[in-house]
Amino acid sequence: MLDTPLKTCPFCNRPVRMIEWPTLQLFFAWCQRCEASGPRKRTETEAVVAWNSLTTPAPAHAATEEV
Numbered sequence: 001m002l003d004t005p006l007k008t009c010p011f012c013n014r015p016v017r018m019i020e021w022p023t024l025q026l027f028f029a030w031c032q033r034c035e036a037s038g039p040r041k042r043t044e045t046e047a048v049v050a051w052n053s054l055t056t057p058a059p060a061h062a063a064t065e066e067v
């Protein structure tokens, strides 16, 4: 078991699932409600950390739209 729990979805605030993709050796968090998904990682721990860093609801394109 992991020490670090998955945070809820930053977009809809619902619990998310950890998806395992054994054939590709990939892990990522996935929200069933809004279908947001975290960065694909090689280990579950990395996927959890990556997901938990997504604390700010920011669209993927927002970073380039500075006003």
Ligand SMILES: [Zn+2]
Residues within 6 Å of the ligand: 009, 010, 011, 012, 013, 014, 031, 032, 033, 034, 035, 036
């Ligand atoms: Zn969501």
